[in-house]
Amino acid sequence: MENIxxxxxxxxxxxxxxxxTPGSGSGKPAWMSDPLVKEIPAKKxxxxxxxxxxxxxxxxxxxxxxxxxxxxxxKKENLTFTPQEVSAAIxxxxxxxxxxxxxxxxxxxxxxxxxxx
Numbered sequence: 001m002e003n004i005x006x007x008x009x010x011x012x013x014x015x016x017x018x019x020x021t022p023g024s025g026s027g028k029p030a031w032m033s034d035p036l037v038k039e040i041p042a043k044k045x046x047x048x049x050x051x052x053x054x055x056x057x058x059x060x061x062x063x064x065x066x067x068x069x070x071x072x073x074x075k076k077e078n079l080t081f082t083p084q085e086v087s088a089a090i091x092x093x094x095x096x097x098x099x100x101x102x103x104x105x106x107x108x109x110x111x112x113x114x115x116x117x
Contacts, residue, residue, distance in 0.1 A: 031092040040085050047079055048089055060107050067112075 029052075031037065032045050051070050055063050074080070081089075090109070094102060 030096045031089075034092040034095060036088045036092040036095070037085075040088065044079055044081065044085065045089075047074060047077070052093065060104065060111065063104075063108055064111055 029049060032049060037045060051067075054070075055066055058066055090105070094105060097105060
C-alpha cells in the first residue's frame with residue numbers, strides 16, 4: 001500500500017503530510033501540529049484524527065452514515081467541540097488536503113449544514 005503520510009495533495013488521507021511540520025517525526029498528521037489547532041486539547045485532536053482516518057475511502061453517503069455514530073461516541077466520551085474548534089480543525093485539515101479531498105470535504109460540510117438531506 002502506498003505511503004500516504006508523506007505527500008500532501010496525493011489523494012491520500014487529509015492532512016497526512018508529515019515532512020515539514022513541527023513534530024514531523026511523530027507520525028501524526030501535519031494538520032494536528034498546525035498552529036490553527038494548537039489550542040484544541042490533544043484528546044479532541046486524537047478523536048478527530050481517528051474520525052478522519054476511519055472515514056477515508058468512504059463515499060459521501062457512507063461518510064454521513066458513519067458520522068452519526070461517531071458523534072454519539074463523542075458525546076458519550078464528553079467530547080464537545082466549540083464552533084471555533086470545529087472551524088480551526090476544518091481549516092487546518094483543508095490546508096493539507098488535495099483538490100479532490102477539498103471537494104469531498106466541502107460536499108460533506110454542505111450536507112451537514114442542510115441537516116443531511
